[in-house]
Amino acid sequence: EPEVTQTPSHQVTQMGQEVILRCVPISNHLYFYWYRQILGQKVEFLVSFYNNEISEKSEIFDDQFSVERPDGSNFTLKIRSTKLEDSAMYFCASSEEYGGYTFGSGTRLTVV
């Protein structure tokens, strides 16, 4: 069964450093998303991406965040200057035009 692949599975970074989280969505999906989940809290929407541009973003997705689809397969989330409160599980997801998402297994980001 097709799956969404995320790397790395765990990233530890110092406050103020830049991190790039990587995702390979399902190949025939057109819609891509990043969500995050702080430990013990709900899954929160960050951004959706379609046709090589951001289609929607949340208030969490401020100027410190950016997304890119640098080639035909990868989808990345960059956090420019990490803060302690950015520590969370970050999930990439993809979908067809209709239907639910397929999520990746997530990247656990720890900012120290």
Place this chain on the structure above:
Amino acid sequence: QKEVEQDPGPLSVPEGAIVSLNCTYSNSAFQYFMWYRQYSRKGPELLMYTYSSGNKEDGRFTAQVDKSSKYISLFIRDSQPSDSATYLCAMRNTNAGKSTFGDGTTLTVKP
């Protein structure tokens, strides 16, 4: 008021029981309703996807949507220990785009 409210749980049932998981919502524009299962430190896994009001069945799982009451449910028949997980409801108002998730209900099925 939260846009999506989910019965908080936790819920503990014996193996073989029927489980009912529920969410209410306030945004009448929601048209697409999903249920996901999430194991600890894993990504959510799509269980059910429904559009508008009605019932949908898939094996031991039945999803119900009542848009007039802004209420959705997931029923699990003949529950198994492997069903032990956190269940998340999610909904959105467009065919593709942002989904709003409930807080999740943690279910434990005891052998």
